[in-house]
Amino acid sequence: MKIVLASKSPRRRELLSNLGLDFQVIESNVEEFSSEKHPSRYVMDLSFNKALLVAKKLKEEAIVIGADTVVVIEDKVLGKPKDRDEAYIMLKNLQGRVHTVYTGITIVRTKDFKCVSDFEETKVWIKKLEDEEIFNYIDTGEGYDKAGAYAIQGFGALIVEKIEGDYFNVVGLPISKLFDILKREFGVRLL
Numbered sequence: 261m262k263i264v265l266a267s268k269s270p271r272r273r274e275l276l277s278n279l280g281l282d283f284q285v286i287e288s289n290v291e292e293f294s295s296e297k298h299p300s301r302y303v304m305d306l307s308f309n310k311a312l313l314v315a316k317k318l319k320e321e322a323i324v325i326g327a328d329t330v331v332v333i334e335d336k337v338l339g340k341p342k343d344r345d346e347a348y349i350m351l352k353n354l355q356g357r358v359h360t361v362y363t364g365i366t367i368v369r370t371k372d373f374k375c376v377s378d379f380e381e382t383k384v385w386i387k388k389l390e391d392e393e394i395f396n397y398i399d400t401g402e403g404y405d406k407a408g409a410y411a412i413q414g415f416g417a418l419i420v421e422k423i424e425g426d427y428f429n430v431v432g433l434p435i436s437k438l439f440d441i442l443k444r445e446f447g448v449r450l451l
């Protein structure tokens with residue numbers, strides 16, 4: 261069965277490639293908007309929009325995977341920072357505290373448009389940071405296209421104290437949950 265990743269994220273691509281999976285990438289370029297208020301429903305809704313848009317364009321039989329990641333602190337949902345000031349505000353808010361990373365995933369089968377959505381959540385503790393450290397971190401440039409303005413897989417590893425839950429979920433794709441769904445709901449076995 262052909263597998264399509266509906267994402268422009270190089271991280272998601274790399275995580276799937278690491279598993280030796282043969283798949284195609286088609287960006288969805290969908291507008292990232294959802295009226296859902298709860299983070300878990302919000303990320304599932306956006307992942308659904310991404311996967312469905314790509315699935316509708318395909319002529320052949322395939323399984324399409326969409327995902328969306330946000331950082332949530334108290335009731336605030338943080339996406340990607342639009343500039344340096346916003347990155348600073350996000351990191352200042354995250355430092356010295358715990359937050360939750362939510363990733364929603366949706367799998368759509370083009371044959372019958374069976375859709376399954378789920379989400380994963382991981383708690384992340386960021387160390388207390390001096391302003392100088394925050395600015396130096398922003399200057400690495402790696403946080404701009406990442407939810408919450410940091411990348412745990414890069415220099416961000418230096419500012420993370422600990423996590424509770426799936427690491428890959430923070431990077432943007434909860435691989436273990438994804439394969440459970442592929443096996444259970446679509447009969448796709450990878451092991």
Ligand SMILES: Cc1cn([C@H]2C[C@H](O)[C@@H](COP(=O)(O)OP(=O)(O)OP(=O)(O)O)O2)c(=O)[nH]c1=O
Nearest residue numbers: 267268269328329406407410411412430431432
């Ligand atoms: C918190 C965190 C997020 N991220 C990334 C994962 C996601 O790619 C990104 C959140 O943006 P998303 O909107 O989820 O994804 P995207 O725009 O990169 O790609 P697409 O919509 O095409 O699938 O933040 C990290 O890489 N490391 C981290 O530590």
